[in-house]
Amino acid sequence: MNYNTYDCIDAGTENCPCYLALTGDCLICSRLQGKDCCDCNWRGVCIYNEFVQGNRKVNNPRAEFEAKILEKKFYLDDLVIFVLDVGKGFAIKASHPGSYVFLRGRESSHFYDLPISVMHADVEKGTIHVAVKIIALKTKALLEESERFILRGVYRNGIQGVSALRPSRTKGQKILLIAKGIGVAPAILTANALRRQNKVDFVLDTEKISTELIHDYLEGKYKIGDVKEEINCSDELGTIKYLTLNNEEDQKDLLRLLKKENYDCVSVLASDYFVDTIGALVRKTLPEAKFANSNNFRICCGEGICGACSFVNDAGETIRMCKCQRKE
Structure with a gap:
């Protein structure tokens, strides 16, 4: 990875090290990429040390849970707002710019996971508001759910x-x-x-x-x-x-x-x-x-695993845009 161009949005957070550390594909740590020396240029807590001390496991993987639909309001025939009960802790995490979550109906398979930007996070009530534009299969499937969504998040790279x-x-x-x-x-x-x-x-x-x-x-x-x-x-x-x-x-x-x-x-x-x-x-x-x-790349898993959002830069490096954040 070109360290002078991109950072990992999850580096140094409670979700680091992530699944990419297990396969030698960490976006930041040169040791977790299989190199013998450290040249990661990372200024935070050592990711390699965290991985080793954590028994070489993913730290705090994002888990799915059922989020109750408190309100569903149509603004247009193809524009609907869902208010979801997620708890205060989750709402705090979802209140930061660029936050998004994955949603699907309870009867839908994982293929229907859909990344949706958080529009509003009410910390006091423990709720988030998401706006869904009805376009194709995944968004249409969300309309069929009346009680609870399967939700995964929070993701940060929107x-x-x-x-x-x-x-x-x-x-x-x-x-x-x-x-x-x-x-x-x-x-x-x-x-x-x-x-x-x-x-x-x-x-x-x-x-x-x-x-x-x-x-x-x-x-x-x-x-x-x-x-x-x-x-x-x-x-x-x-x-x-x-x-x-x-x-x-x-x-x-x-x-x-x-x-x-x-x-x-x-x-x-x-x-x-x-x-x-x-x-x-x-x-x-x-x-x-x-x-x-x-971030308009086709995000599918949010974890840098599936490759749907990837592109290859001029140096031949694969950049995973669900996790990669360009440096300013």
Whole structure:
């Protein structure tokens, strides 16, 4: 693995060492990759030592459990929100930007496991809210479940560049979240995690999403800015602007916004096309700003095992994007 390019999102957490340590495929530790010397450049607790001291077992593997469905609400014919009872401890873990879980119905096989971004985590109630866009077999199967889901998680790698959005490291910053469609879900979770100590604004493209959902989850927290007016934010409330991201005039509005506000971090939570096009605009306009984007690779297991999310880089190394986090 290219240590200068990627980190492992699970390295040094309660889920490390993971299954990859058992097969000599650890993404960080050179000893667990079969080398005779340590050249991992890892600055945390020694992963190899943890593995040996832990009797060469996976540490705290993510287990499946049944999560009760407390509420199911349709916002569109093909957009539904599930509120799930997961307990306070799980809700705390799920409250961080980039969090996602795997869901399936109780009668479905493991082939139906579906990664879903956490949209809202209510720590006091011990619940999480997830938004599901009904598209094909897996999402349709979730609708057939009325009482409980089989849930596995929490997983952390839903956003690339997430280090710029971690609450423990991000204070007093100006942040812009640009979201389209179901990308609104991780954007809402990110905003809720950061808005108390940062100024967080939204640019939203509501194609295939419901403005009622935005009203329900952001009401009272943000001001609605007119699309054609200059943004005007208070210290207490960020601003939501509705733009069409593939509209040339609206892109000019976005450009003016970027220049005026000079954000410290911009996150694009949308399809790869908009990550590339809007990302290029952001990097050109604000070259010093940190950049984060939705992880749109085809995540299937979340553990780096199946290879569905993998690609081979120019150095011939296999990069597992369910666990790999690019270095900034």
